[in-house]
Amino acid sequence: MIYPGPVARLIEELGRLPGVGPKTAQRLAFHILATDIHEVQRLAEALLAAKAQTVNCSVCHNITDVDPCRLCRNPERDRQLVCVVESPKDVAALERSHEYRGLYHVLHGAWSPIAGVGPEQLRIKELVDRLKAGGIVEVILATNPDLEGEATAMYLSRLLRTLGVKVTRIAHGLPVGGELDYAADDTIARALQGRREM
Amino acid sequence: MEKVAAVRYYKSEGLVLGHHDLRDADRLVTVLTPEEGKVGAVAKGARRPRSKLAASVQPLTQACFMFYRGRSLDTITQAEVVNSFRPLRRDLDRLTHAAYAAELAGEVARERDPASELYRLLVATWEALASADLGDLEVITRRFELGLLQVAGYCPTLDGCSGCGKRLGPFLFSPEAGGLVCPACMGVQKGIEVDEGTIASMKAMLRLPPGRVRVLKLGEVSSRHIGRCLEACIVYRLERRPRSLAALAELRRLRGK
Ligand SMILES: [Zn+2]
Ligand SMILES: [Zn+2]
Numbered sequence: 001m002i003y004p005g006p007v008a009r010l011i012e013e014l015g016r017l018p019g020v021g022p023k024t025a026q027r028l029a030f031h032i033l034a035t036d037i038h039e040v041q042r043l044a045e046a047l048l049a050a051k052a053q054t055v056n057c058s059v060c061h062n063i064t065d066v067d068p069c070r071l072c073r074n075p076e077r078d079r080q081l082v083c084v085v086e087s088p089k090d091v092a093a094l095e096r097s098h099e100y101r102g103l104y105h106v107l108h109g110a111w112s113p114i115a116g117v118g119p120e121q122l123r124i125k126e127l128v129d130r131l132k133a134g135g136i137v138e139v140i141l142a143t144n145p146d147l148e149g150e151a152t153a154m155y156l157s158r159l160l161r162t163l164g165v166k167v168t169r170i171a172h173g174l175p176v177g178g179e180l181d182y183a184a185d186d187t188i189a190r191a192l193q194g195r196r197e198m
Numbered sequence: 199m200e201k202v203a204a205v206r207y208y209k210s211e212g213l214v215l216g217h218h219d220l221r222d223a224d225r226l227v228t229v230l231t232p233e234e235g236k237v238g239a240v241a242k243g244a245r246r247p248r249s250k251l252a253a254s255v256q257p258l259t260q261a262c263f264m265f266y267r268g269r270s271l272d273t274i275t276q277a278e279v280v281n282s283f284r285p286l287r288r289d290l291d292r293l294t295h296a297a298y299a300a301e302l303a304g305e306v307a308r309e310r311d312p313a314s315e316l317y318r319l320l321v322a323t324w325e326a327l328a329s330a331d332l333g334d335l336e337v338i339t340r341r342f343e344l345g346l347l348q349v350a351g352y353c354p355t356l357d358g359c360s361g362c363g364k365r366l367g368p369f370l371f372s373p374e375a376g377g378l379v380c381p382a383c384m385g386v387q388k389g390i391e392v393d394e395g396t397i398a399s400m401k402a403m404l405r406l407p408p409g410r411v412r413v414l415k416l417g418e419v420s421s422r423h424i425g426r427c428l429e430a431c432i433v434y435r436l437e438r439r440p441r442s443l444a445a446l447a448e449l450r451r452l453r454g455k
Contacts, residue, residue, distance in 0.1 A: 019221020113297035114216045114257060116441030119448060147257045147287065154290040158452055187247065 007033070059130070061106040061123045063088045071104060078102040080137040084127065084156065086110050086144060089181040094142065099189040102140070105130065110148035111155050117148075119155065127156075131163050138166040140195055157198035168195040206267050210234060211280065213320055214259045215304040219245065227255045227274065228304055229263065232314040236307040239265055239272040254279045258286050258296050260321060285328040294449055295335045296327050298442035299342050305436055306350045319345045319408070326408040334412040336421045341403050341411040343428040348404070352376065352435055354427070356401050359383055367394060371427045373434035390430060396423045 003011065007029060015025035032040055056062070057069035064070065071077060071091075081102025085091055091104050107122040119125075130136065141156055143149035157167045171194030212229035215236075220226050223245040229237045241255040254261040254277035264276040286296045303320045307313045323342040330338055347353050354377035358365040361375065361383030369378040370389025378397065379389055399420055403411055416424070433439050 018219075111445070113294050113442040113445035114301050115218070116444065118444050147293070150287055151290060151293055154293070158290065 056106075056108075060104045061108065061126065062091050062104055076101070079135060081140065082127075082130070082136050082138070083140040083142050085142050086149065086152070087181070090142065090144075093181050093188060094192075097188040097192070099192045102138075105139075107143070107152070110143055111152040112148045113151070115148075119159075122152075124156070124159070128159070128163070131160065131165055136165055138168060140192070141167065141169045141198065142192075153198070167198045169198050170195045207264060207275070208234070208267065209262070209264050210237075212237065212261060212263050213300075213303075213317065213324070214255055214257050214261065215300045216257050217241075217244075217255060223249075225255060226271070230303055230307055230313060230317055230320065231263075232317040233312055234309075235311040235313045236304065236309050237265065237272055238309070239263075239274045240268075241274045241277075251277055253282065256282070257300060258283050258293070258324065260324075281325075283324050283328045286324065289332070291332055291335055291449060292327050294442065294445045295339050296324050298339065298440060298446060299323050299327070301440050301442045302343070302346050302432065305440070306346060316346070316349045319349060322408040326411070329409075330412060336418075336425070337403075337411055337414060337416050338408055340416075340421060340424050340428060341406070341408050343425075343432060344400065344403055345408070347428070347431055347435070350435065352431065353404075354378070354400075354431055356397055367397075369397070371430075373427075373430040390427055392423065392427060396420060396427070400424055400427070 010032065011022075011025045011029045014020055014028050015022055017025075020028070032043075053065050054063050055065075055067055057064045057067055057072055059068045059072045062069050062071065066073075078101050081100075082105050083094065083100060083102055084105045084107060085094065086107055086109060088106055091106060094100050094104075105123070105127050107124065107127075109117055109122050111117060111119060111122065127139075131139070139156075139160060141153040143152045153169050157169070160167050170191040210231040210233055212231045215228045215230055217225045217227045220240065223243050225241045225244040227239050227241050227244075229239060231237055241251045243249045244251045244255050246252070251274060253259070254263070255274065259279060260281040260283070262278045262280055263274055266273045266275050283296070286292045299320060303316055307316055319342065323338060323345075326338045327335060344353070354371070356377060358378065359369065359380040360372075360377045361379055364380050367380075369380055369392060370384050371377065371392045372379045372384065372387070372389045374387075375383075378392070399414060399416055402414055403424075406414065429443070
């Protein structure tokens with residue numbers, strides 16, 4: 001390595017981040033080295049604080065700083081509705097649409113036969129336990145309209161059929177292949193309104 | 199200048215085997231093409247709902263692609279869907295069988311190595327899985343496994359013992375030996391038990407295209423025996439268990455409930 005140890009280590013760590021190649025890692029590292037020490041300190045503290053002060057909500061598995069999370073605690077939310085999404089980013093996208101007033105369940109991924117992601121790697125058992133505990137009338141499947149999201153929705157509808165809850169799928173105002181997280185708010189609102197039973 | 203540009207771009211039909219996310223809503227797509235074999239290409243912005251590429255780079259899609267040959271990775275500049283195999287996306291059993299075939303094809307294909315035979319096999323298999331009765335998915339998948347081993351040059355010997363050439367059974371089946379083995383050649387090693395009917399069915403399968411293999415009307419028992427032999431061959435050749443087998447097993451478990 002042509003860089004001194006600590007610099008090489010920084011480049012290596014940055015390079016582990018998703019979407020950061022060796023070139024970008026190098027650029028970021030030199031940006032950090034050129035930055036005022038107090039600013040670097042703030043960045044380092046923000047990184048640690050975000051990690052240390054958040055957990056997955058023990059009810060819905062969304063990222064939160066209090067457990068249960070603020071959405072799960074909110075008395076104004078409709079407790080009979082649970083919307084199942086792939087990631088915390090999708091909760092944020094649905095909240096931005098201001099269309100949905102129920103609770104969530106975050107799977108942390110999607111079922112993918114090809115990538116080898118199976119139900120045991122997702123928070124599916126936790127969802128089943130939640131439904132078995134009672135009180136939930138409808139489960140809205142809001143996984144992405146891509147292959148893995150559709151597979152997850154079909155799998156869940158098969159699995160949950162036996163539990164006596166209504167299972168619906170958000171409508172496809174969302175085009176095939178896109179991700180919820182990148183969809184416009186009005187598209188999400190329309191998709192929610194047009195959900196159908198599975 | 200014109201000439202350089204022409205070499206940098208190439209057009210090909212392809213089957214999308216898989217994908218994973220890159221930064222900025224980009225996707226890295228694995229495509230099987232007849233001429234170029236397996237191609238890893240970037241589809242820029244394909245995760246955005248309004249992306250023109252999104253639908254064509256979905257796994258289990260057949261599309262016509264325009265690629266730009268990059269230094270390390272190619273880029274998909276244009277794409278048009280030829281067949282989106284919608285029935286595969288609408289039924290979890292069809293989808294999982296098709297995904298299993300995609301995974302195996304991706305393991306066998308190599309980059310920049312023509313794969314027209316494998317390409318034809320996979321298209322025919324996806325078409326058959328999309329249109330068949332649900333009860334025929336297993337036999338179509340067995341036909342694909344056998345065809346895959348054949349294309350890869352590992353078709354099991356089914357005419358006699360792979361050791362001594364003896365033509366008359368009984369035989370055992372051994373992935374290590376590459377097919378049938380007589381008890382004498384097998385010695386103390388373990389083989390999979392196969393009866394006459396299973397051997398005959400495998401031979402009959404090879405003579406039928408994936409779209410017609412259902413006429414064999416294999417019983418569930420026979421299909422399971424063939425499955426055990428072929429799966430063992432595949433695991434032996436790949437040196438690992440295909441990931442999608444877990445998904446297929448999970449669906450069987452759910453059906454059994
Ligand atoms: Zn919560
Ligand atoms: Zn022999």
